[in-house]
Amino acid sequence: MKKNILLLALLAVTGLSAQQRPKLVVGIVVDQMKMEYLYRFSDDFSQNGFKRLMNDGFTFQNMHYNYMPTYTAPGHASIYTGTTPATHGIVGNEWFSRALGKEMYCTDDAGVKTVGDGTAEEGAMSPKNLQSTTITDEVRMATNFTGKVIGMSLKDRGAILPAGHFANWAFWYSKTGSFISSTFYGEKLPEWVTEFNNEKNYLKYINKGWDLYKPASVYNESLPDNNPYEGKLYGSAAPVFPYDLKSMYEKNDAGVIRATPFGNDLLAEFAKRAIEKEELGKDNVTDFLTVSFSSTDYVGHLLGPRSMELQDTYLRLDQTIADFLAYLDKTVGKGNYLLFLTADHAGAENVIYLKDRKYNVDNYPSKEVKKSLQDFSTKTFGVDLIQNYSNFNVFFNKQIIKDKKLDLDKVKDAFKKFLITQPQVKKVYTEEEVLASAGNDYALNFVAKGYDVTQNGDLVIVDKPGMIEYTPTGTSHGTIYSYDTHVPAIFYGWHIKKGESYDKKAITEIAPTIAQKIKVTFPNGTEAKVMTEVLDNKK
Numbered sequence: 001m002k003k004n005i006l007l008l009a010l011l012a013v014t015g016l017s018a019q020q021r022p023k024l025v026v027g028i029v030v031d032q033m034k035m036e037y038l039y040r041f042s043d044d045f046s047q048n049g050f051k052r053l054m055n056d057g058f059t060f061q062n063m064h065y066n067y068m069p070t071y072t073a074p075g076h077a078s079i080y081t082g083t084t085p086a087t088h089g090i091v092g093n094e095w096f097s098r099a100l101g102k103e104m105y106c107t108d109d110a111g112v113k114t115v116g117d118g119t120a121e122e123g124a125m126s127p128k129n130l131q132s133t134t135i136t137d138e139v140r141m142a143t144n145f146t147g148k149v150i151g152m153s154l155k156d157r158g159a160i161l162p163a164g165h166f167a168n169w170a171f172w173y174s175k176t177g178s179f180i181s182s183t184f185y186g187e188k189l190p191e192w193v194t195e196f197n198n199e200k201n202y203l204k205y206i207n208k209g210w211d212l213y214k215p216a217s218v219y220n221e222s223l224p225d226n227n228p229y230e231g232k233l234y235g236s237a238a239p240v241f242p243y244d245l246k247s248m249y250e251k252n253d254a255g256v257i258r259a260t261p262f263g264n265d266l267l268a269e270f271a272k273r274a275i276e277k278e279e280l281g282k283d284n285v286t287d288f289l290t291v292s293f294s295s296t297d298y299v300g301h302l303l304g305p306r307s308m309e310l311q312d313t314y315l316r317l318d319q320t321i322a323d324f325l326a327y328l329d330k331t332v333g334k335g336n337y338l339l340f341l342t343a344d345h346a347g348a349e350n351v352i353y354l355k356d357r358k359y360n361v362d363n364y365p366s367k368e369v370k371k372s373l374q375d376f377s378t379k380t381f382g383v384d385l386i387q388n389y390s391n392f393n394v395f396f397n398k399q400i401i402k403d404k405k406l407d408l409d410k411v412k413d414a415f416k417k418f419l420i421t422q423p424q425v426k427k428v429y430t431e432e433e434v435l436a437s438a439g440n441d442y443a444l445n446f447v448a449k450g451y452d453v454t455q456n457g458d459l460v461i462v463d464k465p466g467m468i469e470y471t472p473t474g475t476s477h478g479t480i481y482s483y484d485t486h487v488p489a490i491f492y493g494w495h496i497k498k499g500e501s502y503d504k505k506a507i508t509e510i511a512p513t514i515a516q517k518i519k520v521t522f523p524n525g526t527e528a529k530v531m532t533e534v535l536d537n538k539k
């Protein structure tokens with residue numbers, strides 16, 4: 001009798017323990033996704049993709065980034081570390097490092113080599129520049145490194161930064177058409193990855209070409225197919241359907257699939273293969289899969305937020321997500337996985353589209369901004385003092401300033417006064433003002449949270465709303481404004497109740513919320529502010 005009671009008690013404790021964490025956590029990032037797309041395209045979505053997540057999960061309608069620059073690498077890093085670039089150190093996709101005196105790429109690592117069928121440059125990547133731990137790192141440590149973490153994306157930065165420092169693998173897409181990795185993770189690709197690459201799955205999409213997924217009448221939320229605000233896809237005669245991807249591939253390489261919806265489809269195929277072959281979610285030790293869909297960003301940059309191409313990309317992604325959810329239900333089991341979906345940044349309207357409708361805005365390519373700074377410097381000081389201009393940061397050449405016996409503070413003041421006269425500039429902050437920020441200045445607060453004193457500039461520019469440092473066609477992002485900061489945030493699955501919130505939330509709350517939800521240590525750089533709405537485990 002005592003043995004039976006003891007056995008029942010043990011089973012009860014074991015059962016309780018097994019329910020403390022999901023079998024699998026899936027983090028989905030959709031590159032350059034505005035929250036508004038979930039509203040604008042809603043009537044054309046199926047019931048099983050985005051709508052399933054929103055109807056059956058918990059949606060934060062008012063999620064925002066809380067720093068600048070709102071770019072891909074800082075976005076992915078901030079989602080998974082629960083902190084901002086000022087702490088995690090990923091201050092751009094690439095940036096000029098004051099400490100090193102040279103430009104660097106966010107995941108560059110000369111100490112590792114390409115693994116797989118990619119160029120030497122494509123694979124020399126790792127998370128070594130990421131200064132904070134990630135929620136994926138904490139899951140690895142919480143499971144004594146028995147839980148697997150795998151990250152994947154078409155972009156190296158979209159795979160590496162979410163996967164963290166301790167990942168089993170991170171995989172990204174090469175222009176050869178293969179998924180590759182680096183020796184940071186292992187000396188040889190897993191056999192299943194090599195098999196997947198050998199199948200050349202990208203070719204079936206390229207050979208088929210890109211035409212509208214639905215009848216043209218469905219795309220009434222977008223501008224006409226051929227409009228002046230769109231760029232041209234890989235030298236196409238005009239930005240119109242259908243696109244001959246085979247011809248583009250023959251003239252370029254397998255990278256052309258990135259700027260089509262089929263890059264997302266290929267990645268989803270790869271993700272399902274990873275779940276199967278790595279047996280993710282097959283036991284009671286929590287695994288973590290990070291998936292970053294990049295094609296939305298390529299299409300958005302090139303063709304803009306009002307293009308039929310972008311709408312088509314989202315209608316197809318809706319189906320891709322529906323299929324992926326069905327696969328998770330079948331392989332991991334409903335209720336056994338915790339999934340969240342968000343974006344690394346949003347995106348601006350095409351500035352010429354706004355200008356043509358009498359909004360007094362314009363585009364100012366970064367090269368032109370830099371040239372205006374150089375011209376002012378030569379005119380005022382007789383020499384070019386600009387060492388670098390990038391990511392809204394101005395770097396001065398301190399050696400020339402010293403050699404010319406110029407006063408650095410006076411130089412900064414002169415450039416600040418000049419920049420304020422420029423039509424696109426709203427505010428300019430010096431390094432001293434950024435470091436002394438008390439958080440009371442709304443714009444300065446964004447700048448300070450994105451500023452790393454060892455890597456950022458002497459001056460930081462905040463442009464006016466609607467202004468854009470980009471080309472006349474397509475769009476970009478990077479600013480403090482809601483069109484760049486407002487992104488989706490949906491939690492779904494394991495112990496997530498239905499609901500929604502309209503309270504303003506910060507992107508840095510996602511990682512600590514997951515940490516609390518699944519009972520692991522907070523990532524070490526986070527402020528640990530959590531979204532209590534999804535922490536109640538009773539559905």
